Amino acid sequence: MFALTLTAELAGVTNLRPDDTEGSPFWYTFKVQCTSCRETHPNNVSVSRFEMNEMSGSRGEANFVWKCKNCKRESSATIMAAPKAYEQTEPPKAQKILEFDCRGLEFTEFIPDGEWLAEGVDSNTKFTAIDLSEGEWFEYDEKANDEVSIKELKWDINRA
């Protein structure tokens, strides 16, 4: 099992999570590497926990199936559960966002494409369509009369 963890400075917002439902799946984008030959996939790959793909030879299904062009070995990955929300803490702490099982491949980097959700800490204002791809996000919370932000994002993928 592997886990994607996030460490980030959240000001005025909490409960940061990918906008990921069956009706509107989130596509988790990664750089992927074959563990047999260490070849890295030339393109980033996107994985949804709601999409299943057949593995060859009746080995079942996985969210992501990849046949390495270099060594021809097939590998797969599956997201184990719904993502966990990142809670605002002071100082920021590393928190697990997503857990996945990888067979024959490793995700080496997470690229935070897609839309994220969060809430105002005291105001409970709902923020949607948060874009983290630039590495920071700024908004104004009308109810709290204050600026809110997400900064210093650090993504890690570790063996869980």
Ligand SMILES: [Zn+2]
């Ligand atoms: Zn390979």
